[in-house]
Amino acid sequence: MPAETVARLLTRVIGLDPESLGLKVLSGIVARRLAAVGCPDEATYVRHLGRDRAEFERLIEEVVVPETWFFRDQGPFELVAELARQRRAAAETRPWRLLSASCATGEEPYSLAMTLLEAGLAPEAFVIEAADLSARALAAAARGHYRARSFRGISAPPAWFAPASDGFRLDPAVTRLVRFRQANLLSPDFFREEPSFDLVFCRNVLIYLTAEAKSRVLATLVRLLAPGGLLFVGHSEVPLIQASGFAPVPRPMCFACARLERPEASPKTDLRPASAPARPARRPAKRTQPERRPPPVPPAPHVPPAAAPEPAPDLEDAKRLADAGRLDEAAACCRAILGVQPELAPAWQLLGCVLSCQERTLEAVEALRKALYLAPGDAEALSLLALLFERLGEPEQATACRNRAERLGMTADGGGA
Numbered sequence: 001m002p003a004e005t006v007a008r009l010l011t012r013v014i015g016l017d018p019e020s021l022g023l024k025v026l027s028g029i030v031a032r033r034l035a036a037v038g039c040p041d042e043a044t045y046v047r048h049l050g051r052d053r054a055e056f057e058r059l060i061e062e063v064v065v066p067e068t069w070f071f072r073d074q075g076p077f078e079l080v081a082e083l084a085r086q087r088r089a090a091a092e093t094r095p096w097r098l099l100s101a102s103c104a105t106g107e108e109p110y111s112l113a114m115t116l117l118e119a120g121l122a123p124e125a126f127v128i129e130a131a132d133l134s135a136r137a138l139a140a141a142a143r144g145h146y147r148a149r150s151f152r153g154i155s156a157p158p159a160w161f162a163p164a165s166d167g168f169r170l171d172p173a174v175t176r177l178v179r180f181r182q183a184n185l186l187s188p189d190f191f192r193e194e195p196s197f198d199l200v201f202c203r204n205v206l207i208y209l210t211a212e213a214k215s216r217v218l219a220t221l222v223r224l225l226a227p228g229g230l231l232f233v234g235h236s237e238v239p240l241i242q243a244s245g246f247a248p249v250p251r252p253m254c255f256a257c258a259r260l261e262r263p264e265a266s267p268k269t270d271l272r273p274a275s276a277p278a279r280p281a282r283r284p285a286k287r288t289q290p291e292r293r294p295p296p297v298p299p300a301p302h303v304p305p306a307a308a309p310e311p312a313p314d315l316e317d318a319k320r321l322a323d324a325g326r327l328d329e330a331a332a333c334c335r336a337i338l339g340v341q342p343e344l345a346p347a348w349q350l351l352g353c354v355l356s357c358q359e360r361t362l363e364a365v366e367a368l369r370k371a372l373y374l375a376p377g378d379a380e381a382l383s384l385l386a387l388l389f390e391r392l393g394e395p396e397q398a399t400a401c402r403n404r405a406e407r408l409g410m411t412a413d414g415g416g417a
């Protein structure tokens with residue numbers, strides 16, 4: 001594989017799965033960086049990376065995907081609002097602790113802050129911490145200035161924004177409520193000195209990581225979550241979390257999971273970091289002392305049910321709506337299906353197709369990436385993704401997708417092999 005040594009380094013340090021980016025894309029990035037620093041070959045460049053921290057940061061900026069927008073998926077923020085109202089009604093005095101663990105350019109933690117303020121919580125009733133690997137993304141977050149694409153999930157910027165040159169500026173009453181820091185989810189020190197969190201958002205980052213890195217990050221998230229806390233992940237990440245000792249809260253489209261009381265009972269995934277020592281065998285209790293019981297696990301917060309029961313969604317209905325050109329309804333139907341079955345790859349693929357017809361290119365890319373995460377051999381999704389990358393002026397990504405699709409026996413014009 002070209003750029004193999006750099007790929008291995010990135011996997012080791014930030015957990016990146018090179019396949020998630022596309023091997024050709026990664027090779028292109030490495031070739032560009034080699035040229036920029038004047039290294040003749042990859043081996044020299046890797047030695048250079050060892051000496052030049054700033055260049056390693058520049059490389060990281062090239063490989064991360066800081067794609068995000070305000071109130072992404074909506075459902076998680078509706079649930080947070082309801083939980084916040086419960087806390088206010090219960091007159092909780094302990095500040096509620098929230099973490100946005102891969103916050104990118106800040107839209108996610110700021111959406112949380114606006115949600116809590118609008119739910120009636122006073123600023124001192126909560127703490128929002130936010131972290132990301134990308135210094136560039138964090139600098140944008142700190143500016144609090146956003147363009148229209150950051151509002152793609154909602155009809156208009158909320159009242160907390162004021163029009164500013166070429167975009168919108170977020171009210172400092174909101175920006176000052178989020179504490180940002182640069183941190184690597186793979187680091188054993190990630191928020192180690194902090195008290196645990198009631199809500200942890202770690203959305204749409206696990207999809208870019210290797211299996212081993214996912215397992216390490218999950219171990220970290222388990223450490224960070226307070227007893228009874230909730231972990232929010234991206235749609236396509238729910239099955240992974242379920243296999244790791246978490247149970248989804250019974251509410252569609254919010255992608256929140258609570259830790260099972262006895263995660264050991266779920267044998268599917270080893271959550272221990274590779275370097276963690278094996279758990280010592282339990283010693284028999286001394287006869288003279290009463291047995292020490294573990295502290296009782298507080299119950300998970302009461303999660304209010306969705307307002308109205310969802311009708312049973314059906315992919316065939318979504319297809320019929322799409323075929324009839326009723327694209328808004330087709331997209332809504334796909335989303336309803338995914339609310340119940342977030343791991344249904346064909347629904348993501350159809351949603352991507354519908355969104356692409358609606359010229360909602362970035363959302364379409366997101367949906368197709370999820371389809372491919374769940375079904376990596378979906379040549380149709382790859383072909384469509386190639387066309388979308390071309391539309392976005394990303395020829396390298398388009399070529400990487402087309403090559404993968406061709407390897408799977410389908411060309412980008414949709415013809416079979």
Ligand SMILES: C[S@@+](CC[C@H](N)C(=O)[O-])C[C@H]1O[C@@H](n2cnc3c(N)ncnc32)[C@H](O)[C@@H]1O
Binds near residue numbers: 068104185
């Ligand atoms: C697609 S964005 C997700 C943003 C937001 N959570 C959301 O769902 O809208 C993924 C973010 O994860 C960050 N990231 C990738 N690897 C990371 C790591 N090892 N540690 C911390 N952040 C990481 C990237 O810099 C990027 O900003």
